[in-house]
Amino acid sequence: MKGVSELEAALDRRALLSLGLCAGLGSLLPSLVRAAELPELMPHVRAVIEKWVGPGKFPGLVASLGLPGQEAQFIARGSDGFTDLDPMTPDTLFRIYSMTKPVTGMAAMQLISQGKMGLDQPLYEILPQYRHMKVQDTYDGSITALHPAPRPITIRQLLTHTSGLGYSIIQQGPIAELMAAKGLTAGRVTRLPVPGIFRSQAVEGLDVFADRLAEVPLVYDPGTKWSYSLGLDLMGRVIEVVSGQPFDIYLQENIFTPTGMDDTSFQVAPADAGRLATNYGVLEGIFVPIDEGATSIYLEKPAFPFGGAGLVSSPRDYDRFLRMLAQLGEIDGKRVLTEEAVRLGTSNLLPPGVAGPSMMGPASGFGAGGRVGLGEEAGIFGWAGAAGTVAMVDIVHGIRSQIFAQFMPPTALNLLPEFQTALKADVMALLQRR
Structure with missing residues (x-):
């Protein structure tokens, strides 16, 4: 089939690593906490989202930015698919692929902090x-x-x-x-x-x-x-x-339920199929549907719960995971992870002398399933998914951001680099107005 190599590149190391680098904002964040009173946090990001949604572009996109102790501000435009006209919202379901890895990583850190391994x-x-x-x-x-x-x-x-x-x-x-x-x-x-x-x-x-x-x-x-x-x-x-528990049950009982992540799982219930966005393969700029919500492969039980790439989630749900990390393991008065587990899991855990991913960006460390910023990016933790989702949290300053799309390979279009540039511009503008 024509374009197979392009689709296979969706899971190519270069594509994934370049997305992982989008998860950091560098040294632009430190004083953002003082800009919390500003009603519009993301004018540049909003412009990028609106530019990329429409005929011949994306059917819909969602982005968010969250400040310490506050609900995130979401920007959602378009629909769940070109033939699925349900409005895209913060509660639309997305295949997050490798953004599953930090969730699995933090579950492991939970057991480590409990002395079980x-x-x-x-x-x-x-x-x-x-x-x-x-x-x-x-x-x-x-x-x-x-x-x-x-x-x-x-x-x-x-x-x-x-x-x-x-x-x-x-x-x-x-x-x-x-x-x-x-x-x-x-x-x-x-x-x-x-x-x-x-x-x-x-x-x-x-x-x-x-x-x-x-x-x-x-x-x-x-x-x-x-x-x-x-x-x-x-x-x-x-x-x-x-x-002593099945992996998916462990995540549900120890991460998802206490964090309030009601829409995150390895399988989409039939009643929620209408909220699952269509995933597209992009071949020479043309969007080809490869997994529609109504007939998605994610309506079936998986062969096993893929801890590296198996979850479906919503922008609102994943923001709660990021917010829990930003608040050092606590959310809505409930402690999900110990502070030690969060700080250790979001720190550079690489063995001595081993360099982390450095393709298309500065060298970085790696923590419990996600990239860790070094130097001016210290405190940044996050990763990306093969269908165009990116999420990060700044542990030092309590800030988190995301973008959600559904297209493969995620390097086929310039959306994600433009989002990163726009997000930095919005942060700079906030700092200048503080």
Whole structure:
């Protein structure tokens, strides 16, 4: 099918990393808290949203900016799809893909803060099948020329993509074929028969996924390099074993319900299908629907809850997650995470000597499932999704921002860079008027 390579690029490392860099605002935020009385927080962002919504552009978009202790200001324009004319709102449902990773990461930090597992605990103490891992002698090379891993995988490494585990959306050659054969897919996109998207049917069951992943060679020695991976998907199984609860139930009872995230889940209920935005593939500037709300693949139960890319959420719901982090684990008088868990999870957890993602932007650290700003960007934590969603929180100053779209690949159009520029302009304007 024409355009398959473009769609497959939706999950390309460059696309995801460039989106991850959009999650930081650098040093422009520090005094924004003093601008809270201004009624219009995002005139530049509003202009970008209005520019990009309309015929031949996006059917609808949502953006938000939240100040400390306040409800976010939302900008929503357009409809849920070109043929789905329901107005797009802060309660529209979106496939957030890799924005699932910080949620899974913070669930792990919750268990770490409770003393139920350790940040530097060897993974094999929880999942014994990972005790004797083998590593490719050559990255993406032979799957028979291997050497023993010189050290065990740790929980820290799973959280920060430094475990050496591969990723079915990244790897090439024999190891990619092996992962596909074992059903080690990263998530789901569409019911359409588009070859190359996630490359295989996912294996049934998180326990089986974990067992089969243990049979695949690592692509790097653990703790030596940042490499986008299935680490947060495997973390879902770790959370199951440590907590004694199914992963999705654990998230519901310990993160979503206490945070007030009523619209976040791994499956969309039939009654909510009308609120699910259409996801589009963008091929040579043309929007092609690949997953419509009324018939979405997300109406089906997933093969297992994908801790790295499986959640559907709304802008309002995900803002509550960000606000909870911005308020150091507390929201509406309820404590969801300890302050220590939030501060540690949003700090640079990379092993000593390992550099974080640096493509198309400044070098950064990495925390519990999300990019961590360094230097002038210290305190910024966030990540992005493969269908055009980006979210960040400034832990130091208590501010958070988001944009929600549904298109793949997210680098096909210039929306997200324009949003980042507009957001910085709005912050600068607020600072000048304080």
